[in-house]
Amino acid sequence: MSGLTRTGVLLAVVVGCFLLDFAGVFASLHQAIEDARFEATSRAPSGDVVLVEIDATSLGEVGIWPWPRFLHALLLDTLVDSGASRVAFDIDFSASSNPEDDAAFAASLARAEGKAYLAAFRQYSPATQQTSLSLPIAAFAAHAQPVLVNVQRQGTLVTAVTEAIATSEGAIASMPSVLAGGQVRLEGVQEIDFGIDVTKIDRLTAAQVLSGTFDRERVAGKTVIIGATAVELRDFFTAPRFGTIAGPLIQVAATETMLQNRSIIRTGPWLALAAAVLVVGLSGLRRKPKLAPLIGICLAVALASEIAALALLEAFGLLISTAALHLALLAVMVVGLIERLKHEYRRRTEFQARLEFIAHRDVVTGALNRFGLLSELNLRPAAPESQIWLMRLQGADTIGAAFGQTVRDEMLAEIASRLATLEFNSVARVGDETFAVTAPAGCCEASTGAEAIRGVFADQFVSGQHAAHIGVSIAHAHAEADWSAEQLLWAAEMALLTPGASDAISHYSPALREGVERRRLLDGELRRAIGTGQLHLAYQPQICLANGTLHGVEALLRWTHPRLGAISPAEFIPLAEETGFIVELGAWVLQQACETAASNAWLGRISVNISGRQLGRAGFAQDVATIVAASGLDPTRLEVELTESVLSNSPDVLFTLDTLRECGIGIALDDFGTGFSSLSYLATLPFDTLKIDRSFVRDLKEGSPNYKIVKSIVELALALDKKLVAEGMETAEEAQLIGALGCHYAQGYWFGKPALIEDLSVTFKTPRLAG
Template sequence: MNALIENKPQSKPLRVQIVEDERIVALDIKFNLQQLGFVVTGMANSESEALAQVRRERPDVVLMDINLGRGGDGIQAAHQLKQEFGLPVIFLTAYAEPETLERAGLSAPYGYLLKPFELRELNATLRMALARREVEQKTERLEQRFRLALDAASLGVLEFHRNTDTLELDGHIAHLMRGSPLGFKFSRQEFLARLVEPAVRERLGSLLQPGGVVHTLALWQRDDDELIWLEIHASHFADEDKVIGVFRDVSAQVHNEERLQQAAVVFESAAEAIMILDAAYRVRAANPAFSALTGWSQAEVQGRHPDEFLHAKRSSDRVAARESLAAGAAGTPWQGDVYCQRRDGGIFPAWEHVAPVLGKEQQVSHYVLSFSDTSALRDAEMKIHHLAFHDALTGLGNRHHLNHCLRECMNRGPGGGAPESFALVFIDLDGFKTINDTLGHAAGDLLLIEIAARLSRQLRSSDVPIRLGGDEFVLLLHAIQRPDDLAGVADKLLGAVRQPVDVGMGEAVQVSASMGIALFPDHAASVDDLIKAADSAMYAAKAAGRDRYAFYSAALSARAVERLQIEQGLRRALAAQELRLHWQPLVSMRDGRLRAAEALLRWTHAEHGPIAPERFIPVAEESGLIDAIGDWVLQQACGQAARWLQAGCHFERVAVNVSPRQLQHEGFAQRVDAALRQARLAPEKLELELTESCLQNGDSVLRALHGLRALGVQLALDDFGTGFSSLSMLKMLPINRLKIDRSFVRDLARDPNDLAIARAIAALAGTMDLAVTAEGVESAEQRELLLAMGVQEAQGWLYSPAVSAQELATWFNKPAGI
């Protein structure tokens, strides 16, 4: 070969794969290519080795010997490379027989050099091959963009020439034929015959006249006689003497316009007042019934907010409703009671309904607000309700009210969600009978009225005070987050009852109370059982000496003690080195090789032995210890990963779980960076797993995730599909991987729903270019189903439970196997 030929420096070195069965020749080519500034990604001496190296290294071009001896056929390898990767292949061979050239030509090589060749020939051939490939790729991208544009707009393309009777169709055309589609071509007359309106047929038929242009809405008859609306735009191009146009099915839009016309008639003639509001809640239209009911004309309220002229009271309810709608609230309507005012200042109650109108992007574009005067109905309802649900003496709710509230709380929580936890406090006055018998029923009634008022003042607006009868009261306390806080509430109530009460005639009396507390759902799951539980607890308080409270059972105290023991034990565990990391292998399901390992936290208590994570992790979250424990886990995992790498072990990453609380703290990304630096571990070797519950904290979590991705750390969404994520949130997350929850994998072979969900997750990940890991794989049947979906990686007992770091080290040298 000639002397070295220098090439100008490239912004990015070109990567070349050598396939040559003679080692000396391959080494000579490699040396010369490197001198020319190329990067040699590998040297293969057989067809199979060449394919394996290309799949792994993805070079820019392949230099292929045709005769690979026992290693196979270079032309056959070139065919496979072109089909699978579209890579440029240049043949280097000593053969130039017609038969060989003909076979080689079928693979469309980018060059054919006969040995021996000059270095400058090789250099020039490589450069020209890569230039050709670059031009081809640009053309492919342009074609792809054209196709994607057609798909995005759901457009079909039509084309016909003056000299032919064939009209060619492309793009989205399936909607044109339903019964027996004719493919991509119609005769011109058959196409025109399916257009129902003669005027449209005539306009399209005359398109071949110079300058012909058509923009029209046409009714098209399919072969099943169904009619659809087509929007057609076509022009005659004189240079090529042909017509090219686009069309799309707009049947839905046409039908929507018809419905809008019908809705306009309803809007104008409805007896109910209706306003159309924009996304900012400003009036855009009002119907005649609105003006008749309120006295406001449409011109007077145009562009104004309803709260400025309509809503007189309960503005907080309206604000809550608007915020619910603005936040999406899953796009559901709102309805409820409001107070409205007329133009003359008169106030009237109304039943209002607000429905969001969603645009194409599923964002609220308008609201439809309707309301009607409910004055007469409200007056009658209030009288009946008060008589049925309130105590005549104290004004508190009665037993019917209590039963109604309890059933409602047990059946559903606020907003119709899952039932919330709440407390029922049963109160009996100590010594009331003596006062009532001594001073008379009038004094007793005054005492009950004052005690009822005092109890009410100690409660929140959401709590419900009830008088059962006599001197018995019940308090329904909503949304109990920490049952231990009930002790403080009970002390305040007892203190309020103890204060002297003036019952007239210069008499001031003093009573105390015995209180029993029962919790839902801890102590009872039905109305009657919960009242009985609170009642029995009240008697326990009386038996203990009165003027005190008691919980229904020792269960609450036992849980509080256990939580305290776990919390204190965790504080000691960090210092006493009772925490350990176990590792579960993440394995390639195709060959059984270890790809990664997930760090799992374990705690062995000095006295009580192993403590399950589901017992101590929630306590760590609630107490704030999760921050210190999470930092410890992160440091330990990074350190262990670095030690494995130093020992020559190869793996893609180690995975560490992250709690929602950690992500909410400012500076979490900096703490992760510090742990990586301390362990001298590359960021791409660390993968942080977050659950869908983390995503409910909004912008602060998104900022933390983007900060972690900026470091180079990988992010995985754990237990995907079991939480609250949406697709709109998913597209904003900077994640690399989805993990299919074990609940979908467990019954994969038996439950078609789980199979469909797993397939959907795998397809979604593929579309969004995300990696996928399946959790809880326990059988070969599950493995085969997941592989068929394209899922490559799994963890579970089919491969291994969580093991110690020492046990996991044996995996690194384990031979491949399924």
Template sequence: MPSPTIRTIRRRAARLTVADIRSLATLLVVAACLAAALLSGVPAALDKALSDARFMLGSQAASGEIVLVDIDARSLGEVGVWPWPRRLHADLLHAAAEAGAARVAFDVDFSARTGPEDDAAFAEALASAGPETFLAAFVQHDPASGAMLASMPIATLLSASWPVSINVPVDDDGRVRRFPLSIDVDGETIGSMPAVLAGREAGTDDFGIDHGIDAASIPRVSFVDLLHGRIAHGALAGKTLIVGASAIELHDLFPVPGAGIVSGSTVIALAAETLKQGRALVPWQPPLALVPLVLALGVWFAVRQGLRRSLLAAALAALAFEAVAAWFYLDRAVMIETAALQLSVAAVALWSLVREFDLRQFRLWVSRVETRNTARLLERVVDDGFDAIVIVDEVGRIMRINDVARRLLDLPPDGAPGSLADLPPAFVEPVREAMASTPETGSRGTPVRRIARQGDADDARILEYAVSPFWLEDRRRAGGEGHRLRYASLVLHDVTDRERAQERLRFAAFHDSLTGLPNRRALEEQLDTLAADGAPVALLAFDLDRFKGVNDALGHATGDAVLTETARRAATALPPEATVFRIGGDEFLVLLRSADRERARRLAERVVAEVGRPYEVNGHRISIGTSVGIAAEVDGCRDASVLRRRADVALYQAKRTAAGPVVEFDLSMDAARLERLALERDLTDAIEAGAFELAYQPQIGLRSGAWTGAEALVRWRHPERGLVSPAEFIPVAEETGLIHRLGALVLHAACRDALRWPETIKVAVNVSPLQFLTGDIVGTVRSALAASGLDPRRLELEITESAFVGENHRLAGIFEDLLALGVTFALDDFGTGYSSLGYLHRFPIAKIKIDRSFVTDIPGSRHSMAVLRSVVVLADGLGIRTIAEGVETPNQADILRELGCGEGQGYLYSRPLDIERASALFAGGGEERERFEGTERRAMPALV
């Protein structure tokens, strides 16, 4: 049997063995964790953090040879648009040359064309300004194809400057720590901007940027300051300029170590300064074999020394590694990657701690530390947060309140927290209700969100608050049984500015900014509400007569004043149950909450009377009128959109008929409107299909008896309507803008048909005033002549006197261009419109067409005879030919001949003929004319 001494030794050996086994197992666990960390991305992230920290050790100033020209917020504000016209960059180059800059590099994308003049101006500046210039080139990933696409400056600019790459590589954590020396674009190596500016040869590698160079020490000037010469004399002499965006709005920003978030041009400048100062950082990773060596040495030291010495040795080793790495960085520009060594030192320290502390004690210690940290963190959140926070217990005591809450709730800044009753009454009851309605569960209560006003009505603050009840465990009760304590958190936020801004936005959304009246959106909302309630309504639409003339003659400021006064007058003329809205421009609409048509008419007449009174605005006495269209229930319809349309239709009738300034809608107006829409649609289709015919009414010399020309008359033979009169479809074409296309069709056809006639026969084509005032009549005539080959001297354009109303400089230029083509002009319907003798000498009128109304009455009307005699004498004195329309009897022809009228046109000679009959008539001469007089005068319908 073993002795007691031997048994004691065996027990001690067993205890030592167990301790060693536990230490070995712990060591294996720590080693495994270390291996897992080394195989993950932890070392790379730690190396980046350590290298970023080393940049803080030796802050260096920039050389001053590189100057940043910032496209900053002030520059954007002065210029006012983005992207800028490239003429601005050209002006900047000239300004840089005047300042003595040696080189200018643009960190701006010039891969797309803009205006030809701006591109040419910039290219000329690049070629001739003086400083050496460089333009940005880069490659980017195309999500659609997955390929890398090159973005190079356009050829116009590239021919006058050098491309340099600006691709900025970003690390996994989003920061920029390196820069390539070059990029490959379609097999061509393009040096990077930092490498070119620093005079380094293009290579294939990246280099580390030394962020120890103080970015704030790089000289900067604003783009607009350099552009306008607002810089010190000689400040840029011999310097290299980098032009790039620094304004936040342009989003050319990158996070970098040390300086935080900087512009892309700043990154380029830091990279260029790194190369110029010989500080291109080279990474170096120690051999991986050092990791197990450090781990083994640390374990050997920890086994033989106590915990304190082991932790001290680990700390000294970590500091030594970083000191060596710092020296290499500062002196050699070498960035040693020490993360693996630091992790091995940390593993040794962790293993030493685990050996020393029992796992339960360690967990308890960690838990206590976390509890204290959490409590401190929550205190900081409550005390330093932007929101006001009040925490109340179930008996109404305030357990916690921060300074923001004291300020918002007008409580004393010092003193005890107080109780719930000390809070403003608006918050007391919501807190009590929330706590009373919260069941005793483990989950947190649902927040109750509301809005309250604090203070006087005039300057009240608007507070948004949330009440959140919750429960906590109380372990202080005897027997260890927990007791649940009820609390509530009151979180407040001052939303005064937000709510008032929203009120202003809501007002702006539903009101007109000029007059303050409700707008179209407010009208639609009210109509929808009234329609849903089934309330009767009537709508009165009105606008201002001659308002455009006020704007054109007196300016928009006066026009705005008229609109404002109109809104005031209309509002004062309305009863309480009526509201006036401004729909847009000079269009207004009155909503009457009644379907009484007689009442609506009286109200409309009151509006006409008020608005029709003269205006005294800006020293001008202005007289304008108005017309009103009324839409009430005529067929049981209360649909808001239908009533609005009907009011507009009634207003249209009031302005375009002699029914008076107030017109009520009736269903016949809808039928007329639909008929008009159908006519517009059919007219569009007819123009698309070219479904028009031309008839030609011959013109004859009254003395010679020879044919001199023919007037082209357009005919529309509708498949259902039959032959549609020009008096019906020409006004529609003019109002819809189709007159330009229709006029072009007529011109082309008339010129083409006239080629079949003898060369002495002219063709006269009527031209609408709108073709002169709003169309390209010169281009249309030039195209018709070119397509047909007709001699321009055979084309005569007939225009009416209304074309000269509102005469402008553009009209004179059009006449000059048409005269240059060789065509002539005839003044149609002379004496029936806005006749003015001034037209005859200011414009190149070659012929006057005397209207048929004067010819029909001769010789019985002395008035018509006097007008004819005066016109002929006037025309003869001005050297202008005359032609009379509507000649139907030989007696009329004889009188016109005796008066001296040169030509005639009418049924006496021929009705309008189709092209075949007209060609035969002109080819047959006098004999053919005699035959036509007997048979062909009825060949075409007598439509004018």
């Protein structure tokens, strides 16, 4: 849009707003702005005017309405006797009552000697369609000046009073004009300043005055207005700022306005129109004005106009109309926004194809993302015949913690690149640590695809100077006839939730749902098991192979559910690892083990397994030291066992291990030989003990490949001055062979199954190195 066209459009919008304002469309906005200004310029009354209100209490005490006029006489006499300078009645006395009461009131008016004023008003009669003037009856008018109580409205709001009207007998001035002593104009309008807080006017009830139970000093020298405020008398108006208020309060507000010389002057919208035109001119100076500066200018003008309007109202009583200005400025901003949106639409259209590509791709790896995979599967004609392999990475989070997020992302990208070389239809990253590949149903068997996938993860993943092996769990699902792509992916994800052997593949089956439900059940029950007596520790002995004595024990967690019975650690430990509950569970195991060892007479070492999640927590070493100190256990008796998969050369891990050793706590490298750590780690990692995995010890025969591996491990550990523990000892022959190789300690069923600590002291009264 050219600058000239934009200026023309904006001018048309501005003029339209002001025309609507003249038509009264923005009346409610005007009212809201005026209310806010009156509130902001709030000022106290002068204190020279007192309102005597005929309220509900006063009506109730008298019991009838209209009141007998001798009561009005009593009101007037009491107020005059109390020193009131003027007393004005905002009550209709245009009709006669009974002669006695009228005479009593007339006498009271005469005694007031010109201090009393009675209401007069013009009213329109729908029947005659004429306006008539209601005046006090002649008996009253002879002793009291009639004063006009007519009000002026803007819409539904009372904003002013009529200053004076001409009658055949002369002009009648308004009650506020007479009470305040101001000059009047025939048919003039006196605008009321509702910034004067009429809620703070001194008020007395008519009942108090009639009974004399009021402080007469409150009316001495004051102007008093008497009027009805009871709801049932229906003398109410809607006013700015205060909403619905009684008619006498309108007269009080107008009187206070004149006493404080605060007559309001209402101006038209011309100043506001000039400001709006100025904004339009500024926005048309540039061919493509930026949205932010335009909005800034509009907001600044709106704010400045309100500040100026507030200052003018406070200083001079000028009430400037700015409603149309604000709406015009809003319209200018909307036009600018529309123009900006059109520009953005054009820009986005140019990049639509690129955005579509990005929407279907994972940013880190370049592979399909979850949405992209589902879209591709749904678009294929043979989608129901598809099969999918899902892979969950193992150890990727440890890589991020050890080497940083950048290294982790580069290794994830390498995984996607390797998978893309296989003969699958699609490669996708469907979760933070989950990949997927798809193929037609007849392409290959599930096991064949899984074997190809495992080949991808056989070699290390390298990023710069960092290298790491990443494990993988694989699940497979085959689409059934009525399945959508979402159902196929869901089935594979459900299968992936089922733990299996490291070299196995999990398959989806209808029965799998039951397994998933069991895992959900166990997750909840495990969290409630702590503190309910369902968990306990069993201890497996570690025997010194040199002399057959009990060297130490390994604490093993056991769970006996009251309904489900004994639950295998192989089932609930991985679940706790997956959900993160292993941190709380591991802390409980450590505390129980330390307290048990400290309270037992036996003085050997106790080993406790530590998970990667525990080791990765900030302050872990301090937490362990705190638990050990609280239990009273000698820290040199404690040994924490860590698997190779959780270790690295990261500064944080090394610092944690060093801190533990400084406390006297031993470090054991568990399941050695099954992990993927570089052997160079052994020279730098601060550990004390190497535990040979049971897979090398099972069926150990002299001269066998496992025997040679074990021998090499023993020689390596001895060369590094590390202690050795062989796991899985089940026969005397295995114990003798391990001992002959120079291994220091061993554990396994040959020496005893895990048992309570008190049972172990009985079992090992006699060493058991041979059958």
